Amino acid sequence: MMPDKDGYAVCKELKANPTLNRIPILLLTAVVSKIATTRYTQQGGLETEADDYIDKPVEPEVLVKRIEALLAK
Amino acid sequence: MTKKILIIDDDPDLVEAVTMILESKHYKVAVAYGGIEGLQRQRQKIRISLSSM
Numbered sequence: 001m002m003p004d005k006d007g008y009a010v011c012k013e014l015k016a017n018p019t020l021n022r023i024p025i026l027l028l029t030a031v032v033s034k035i036a037t038t039r040y041t042q043q044g045g046l047e048t049e050a051d052d053y054i055d056k057p058v059e060p061e062v063l064v065k066r067i068e069a070l071l072a073k
Numbered sequence: 074m075t076k077k078i079l080i081i082d083d084d085p086d087l088v089e090a091v092t093m094i095l096e097s098k099h100y101k102v103a104v105a106y107g108g109i110e111g112l113q114r115q116r117q118k119i120r121i122s123l124s125s126m
Contacts, residue, residue, distance in 0.1 A: 004107045004108050004109050005107065005108025005109050005111075005112070006108060007081070007108070007124035009108060010081060010108040010111050010112060010124050011124065013112055014112065014115060014122070017115075020115050020116075023115065023119055023120070023121065023122055024121045024122070025121075025122045025123075025124055026121065026122070026123045026124070027123075027124055028082070028087070028123060028124070050124075056087070058087075058090070058091065058094075060094045063091065063094060063095075064094065064095075064098055067078065067095075067100075067121060067123075070121055071076065071120065071121060
């Protein structure tokens with residue numbers, strides 16, 4: 001987890017910013033992935049900040065496919 | 074046009090690995106090593122953002 005601001009906080013600020021909120025965000029989650037995913041899916045709807053999630057360690061092929069899927073939206 | 078992807082993570086090894094993957098797929102990569110820096114970098118022309126929890 002980043003010391004100054006975690007991915008969750010970064011997502012929240014970006015999605016609240018009208019000029020930046022259309023940039024897709026893909027979260028890379030570590031040991032807390034299950035908790036984090038649950039947290040996000042339970043929030044649902046408007047409160048879901050990230051566009052997608054990947055568990056660490058990141059598999060290169062999975063990462064590229066997920067990015068391509070987000071860019072295609 | 075080449076798409077630019079911002080990686081936000083404080084782990085240099087992960088950033089390097091992901092950068093290599095993305096550059097091999099011909100994406101441009103921008104890096105921020107912390108959340109605040111990442112937010113500042115988003116003001117550049119970023120197409121997608123990868124952020125660590």
